[in-house]
Amino acid sequence: HAALKLFIDVSELGSLTKTALLYRTTQPHISRQISELERECGGRLFQRTGRGVVLTALGEQIMPRVRAWLMDTDQLLSDIKKASGTPVGTVRIGVLPSTAHPLVSTLYYRLKESFPLVKLVVREGQGSQLESWLDNGLVDLALVFRHGAQPREGETWLIKTDTYLVGGKGDKLTRKPTIAFNKLDQLPLVQFCRPNSWRDQLDELGRQNGITINTAMEADSLTLQTEIVSRGGAYAVLGPYAIAEGLKSGRLQASRIVEPDMTRYIALTMSRHAASTLALRSVKQLILDIVKDLEATALSAR
16 A cells, blocks of 8 residues: 555656655655565556656556555545544534633644544534524534533533632732622623623622622623723623633732632533534543543642
């Protein structure tokens, strides 16, 4: 197979030197391989010229058959990989902005390493968009936020997260590690646009605790939210992954909201329209493995 592929490449390039560059080897090495193939074929395949090499009559005669055989062989190998359980195909996944990194960026590199024949298509959106994409079959899987005591049928809770009041560097309210929920009363908040189940949850908690949730601005862009907050005068209510980079750079500071604790879960859910292919199952398992690694890293850092 390799020798015949080399025969095709030399004939197309018309040069042993150019072929050597393609294969990242030397011209004498390519010449020896061609000479060995010619011995096996019982005749010369190339005629050496001042400008390179051209096919002989024997080379011209076998060229179409060699090319067709290589194409059939490549197709056969692809079919064998599918039959033998090698994941092949496209998996479409919807993600929240806060889960794009590090979870999905890590998924891309692990897929590339472990299952290179699986292509990942990622769409980023908020909760209502993700639910719509799942219902319409525009994505196969989605990473969504969930509230409540138990996961929904067919869903897997991946990560339990706290919620933080986020302010700019030097902000007095977010200086301490925790902040009571009632301190959010009348604070100017930058929030995600409606419809948004998280905003509904926040409003309900406000009513239960007798405080007013003041939405000063709506923006679905996480980058825009954190940029506005970093400049001071406004706050956001976000999870740890959404603010990790800002905290690391010192642009943001945050206090975990307590009394009551505002716990959410990142859940992995599948569209009812999605076929449970080997590629899809492999992506789901990789996501579970990545979450375990992230949790282990977080625990070791404590």
